[in-house]
Amino acid sequence: MSRLFYLLSLLFVIGGLSAQVSDDAVLFSVADREVTVGEFKYIYGKTNGDNADYSRESLQEYLDLYERFKLKVNRAYDMGLDTVKSLQQELAGYRRQLADNYLIDRAVTDRLVEELYQRAGQDVDISHILIAVKPNASPEDSLKAYQQIMAIAKETTAKNFATVAGERSQDTYSKDKGGRIGYLNAPFPNGLYALESAVYKAKPGAVVGPVRTKFGYHLALVNDKRPARGEVEVAHVMTRKPEKGDATKAQEKIERAYALLESGQPFEQVASSTSEDEKTARNGGYIGFFGINKTEKTFEDAAFALEEDDDYSGIIESRVGYHIIRRISKKEQGTLEEERAPLTAKVKEDGRFKTATEALLTNIRKRANFSEDKAAFGAYTATLADSTFFTFKWKPQENRSRNPVLFRMGDDQTVTVADFEEYLQKNARKRVSARRRGNSAQVARNLYEEFQEEQLMAYAESQLEKDYPEFRALMREYEEGILLFEATKMEVWDKAGQDSVGLEAFFAKNRESYRWKDRARVSLYTIYPKIAAKAGAIRKLAAKSDPEAVLEAFQIKDATENRGVTVQTDSYERDRLPKLAEVDWKAGAMTELERNNQNGRFTFYKIEEVLGSAPKELDEARGYVIADYQDQLEREWVAALRKEYPVKIRKRVFEKLVKKQ
Template sequence: MIKSVIGLFLPVILALPLAAQEDSDVLFTVSGEPVTVGEFRYIYSKTNGQDADFSRASVMEYLDLYERFKLKVARAREMGLDTVVALQNELEGYRQQLADNYLLDKEVTDKLVSELYRRKQEDVDFSHILVSLPSLIPADTLAAYERAMDIRDGLTAGNFADRAAEVSDDAYSKNDGGHIGYVNAPLPGGMYRLEEAIYEAADGEVVGPVRTPAGYHLVLKHGSRPAYGEVEIAHILLRKSPEADPDMQKQRAEEARAALRNGESFEDVAAEYSEDDKTSRQGGYIGFFGINRYNKTFEEAAFGLSEDGEISEVIESPVGFHILKRISHRGIQPEAEQAPLLEAAVRQDTRFAEARKALFDRLEREYGTRKVDANYTSFVNGLDSTFFQLSTDLSAADRDATILEIGDQQYTTGDFVDYLEANARLRSSLERRFEVEGAAESLFDNWTDQQVERYAEAQLEEQFPEFKALMREYREGILLFEATKLEVWDRAGEDTTGLEAFFDAHRDQYRFPPRARVLKYTVNTAEGTDAQAVAQAAEKNTSAELIEEFGTDGLRIEEQVYEEATLPKGVTFKADTRSSVDQVDRNSAVFYRVVEMLPARQKELSEARGYVIADYQDQLERQWVEALRKKFAVKRNERVLAKLIES
């Protein structure tokens, strides 16, 4: 048995160091600076996306591009651009933007979103016994916990319903033996621990006590099923009310159902019969909903419809008599599509605060975080009731005394005082809940979390390879941009002699094809101007004469030059031709007239300047890269390259 297990896992064990070695292998060097397989694989995959097939042609093409990129970065460093303060500040700005929430997203948010998405795949059926909390006073909390533990003693799946009916404080469910029924994650705010308990328990298992804002829960998980998802429903409702005879309302509902059987549309029947004012004029449309949104009978009937377009029989709920029509059904959508909604739900829930606190507790232990008790106590002993005042002076006798240590970093009493003064409103708000010592302790804990997070952010490159890769992209991208600007782009725009020489050498590339000079006439017919009269007059009068005759209020003339492919619709590429008059709206009409054909010719530099500069930049960049290849040696590791292509 042991031998078979070793045989099963041995290939995996052997593969791990090989994979790590491949990522650390040097693919090529530029002036001795290595580029590893891991770096190239990351940027190649990121750039090419789904087309990153690691074929020879694809890898070789991108390898050439990346070598050129690295040559330019090497030149930027040679120019000392990596020491320019403005560029360093720009990079630090990028890093701060990237680092903000990065740790929380990777260590907390992303994991909670994946956990929630996984749970949403199942609806879970459970019962519970609630021991409520009369208050949050520690003595009351302890008493409630002890009561829950007493109930837990001897509690089984077999006697759970009886015990719930006897002792549960949940009036909603105790008469049903504590049975809640099927639920789907996330549970309402504050119920994360209960959600965790029912999803993680085995079928038939009793777990607890579980603490939530409602109190302590003892839980029996009955089972689970694939999540129902959401159903899109329209309905017809005949309401129950003190004024309405229930038998008559049911009879009217049956009449409506008969009308549907006779072929009348659901929309028409809803408009005639339904007493739901919000939906009757919209074909009875309710929309999408999941489980536990409506009454159980209504919900079961809605999800019991198995096909789109299927119509239920008359069903009764506490509200009245319904006829339901299924419009569509959708299951749990792909995680990528659900992620934004799930992330919002996670961040608003207590699970986020709990996971965040757990993260910082772990990091504090890993980094060796220590409160310097003597200096902290000395500072707190100097506080009095003015601590809660917004404008109080919190100056410490010894601002330089170390009050907190995280790893190799030390933080002083003065640092903590600066935090307290910057958060004066938070400090003042704590007066309702704490004495001075308790408020100071709470604020110190918050401040410590902030410092731990900042310390952790400084370690992101070591902890997250993708963060390190992104920072390398930012750093080298800034250097590349600045070097290219100085060596290529600025030169192309400022080197007038070189630009003119380039243009003279490539003049034949910059030509106008045959074109037409076209006049557009916009006639203001709202003012009574006759568009047809203008069109006839345009054939033998100049633009100035037309404006003089019809006035600027009645006529606007614009000139533009077109190539044949871009001519306005209805215009012929021929001199002295005119389009028909087109009444574009109630107030204006438009026609075009070709007044002159312009033959093909070479452009002057002033006419092609933008194109010439762009092409000149391309030439300068090619020449620059050729010079860089001579200046900085590029050496490929052909063996490593071949292995990368094979992967």
């Protein structure tokens, strides 16, 4: 059994410890190792799920299970397995896998996904006023733009918003429409997360801002909010308007198409014969799924107005022509878990992820009491020379007389110039390729910022057990699972497989438990397509002859795969071959011919001899015997552990857990 599979199975059996321990009272102890109520309650709840009714019977059953688990773990510690280097390395590997994305997933991704899910449930109708400023604008230009938007904000209300937008906004798309953007749904386009947050938090009628995005400073008016339209799957029939002149012919043609639909003609047929949208007509007018702001507003409104699948609209006019729209299906927002994967992908592709990660780093700096000696870093970069820094020959300074501290974290963690130089050497390719981005001091500063982020994340990961009780509990569970696996392997599994004398004695004592059920020798006849016409004759001969006679009469003796007939004879227990349920359980009984349509072969079964029930030999039952012998050894092991390690259950504490007798 692989250790990883065993650990995953164990985590399922005893439950995952991923909730904060809420009660430090001791429920029971094994020798001097204690188990708290909080630990037990969470394991019990996690394992039993909706069936965790806290009844006396259920709690007692799980307490017995967890007590046995802790007895074995106690033995593993006394065996010194927690000091075995290979097991320590294995646990460290699990921790790295778990910790790699733990902070980002918990502190950034999960929060952003849940936020986006809530926002995506609403469409928000907005107008805005923009004062444009580039993301890399100078401080002077940014200040000038900010002063402009602040001046506009002082005179702007919901009532005069459209007028001010028409006069002052620098967004050429919406300016002539009074700043009106229309309905949007989260996520907003990349770079507009701050605007999205502002308008989703505001109530209809509110003016919000100024808000800075990559396009500049915005004031926004929330016109309306509605439940999200989602996506609709449609097909259409379309007739095109001429670029110039009268559209009467196009209108008459769409009216004829509508009449055909009203008479009962299938939509796909009408679309294929009538529609002038070449891309969709050949597929019955099929367009596919679309959401808001993907088509002209009149088309979108008509499509989303259809209430039932297979409903079709009246005649809709757009800029390009006339349409009849059929709704095929509608996709509503699913549950958070159903939407989590696609939302996670959207979050990680969006600028909001970087923003939130930066906020996380700021929080880590605060919690770590981060302090930096900028003068020490400046003095170090002054020693760097472009001629060597941007080459692979560059090396950290040897025999350094001083090793200044660059920054400090936590109670006693310091990061020095030597640590940063080690980072520079490990990232030589990145260092050398950055030559065009500035001089050695500038590039060193950029790499130093990346190095700082890496060190901050490493520090935060080192504090996971302290900051996240569920992480600490999960790591304890991994550790105990590894130790239990190794102890059980040594005390039970290996012994059961290697102790041949003990295994034989166990088998002899329990021989009657390993018997064949009613059996028969059964022949499977396979008739190949080359002589399929003779299938009936073959079955008729098999009914009165043995397999050898049938093979002699019909087998084609060549080296190709086009053989005539094959026979495979094996012993089967009565319930192991469902095909034999169709016939009497007696010698000579045969199933009917059955043809496989994929390969053209015929098959049938014949009972050659009924063997009846009989005891199995050890080799015939070895797998079952070893498994049962392991169970016995484990029971004996647990009994011995109970004598070695006293278990003390605090009954009064247990009684307080019981909610149902």
